[in-house]
Amino acid sequence: MRKSHPAGWLRRIGLETLGWTLVVLGLAALVLPGPGLLTVVAGLAVLSQQYVWAERKLHPIKVIAYRAAHEGVQTWPRIAIGFLGVVWITGLGIFWGLHPPVPDWWPLSDTWWLPGGWGTGSTMIGSGIIAFALIIYSIRRFRGKQDPDPAAPKVADPTERR
Numbered sequence: 529m530r531k532s533h534p535a536g537w538l539r540r541i542g543l544e545t546l547g548w549t550l551v552v553l554g555l556a557a558l559v560l561p562g563p564g565l566l567t568v569v570a571g572l573a574v575l576s577q578q579y580v581w582a583e584r585k586l587h588p589i590k591v592i593a594y595r596a597a598h599e600g601v602q603t604w605p606r607i608a609i610g611f612l613g614v615v616w617i618t619g620l621g622i623f624w625g626l627h628p629p630v631p632d633w634w635p636l637s638d639t640w641w642l643p644g645g646w647g648t649g650s651t652m653i654g655s656g657i658i659a660f661a662l663i664i665y666s667i668r669r670f671r672g673k674q675d676p677d678p679a680a681p682k683v684a685d686p687t688e689r690r
Contacts, residue, residue: 540578547574563655597666598673610663618656625649
């Protein structure tokens, strides 16, 4: 009788825990400040090492993301808008973290003025840093190229009308 190696099931439990944690945190970050979609995709990427269904879900998302990244860096105005968004979200995170005093025009209770402090501000700054890195990556990988992955099967764009 063959004994199972403890490292195998430890690895599996570790990957599943990491994958599901990333998926749950990503779903939370869809409504909270943070890179929600990116975190969900990272969770699916980890889970795809264990589950075929996760790999099937991940592939169409990757194709759509690569095409969006490709289109986002084909013109300088699009790139400039992307960088302005990075500056905006990072600046807003710094502003949020510094937690300036409540202005006189604020109509709600003072406790509702920029809740979260540096906890919220740091996730916004982190999102800005990730967005900056992804813009640079997209420029290097996709700028001036015809199609990000011509071998990939066409995936229906959920925003496209039929």
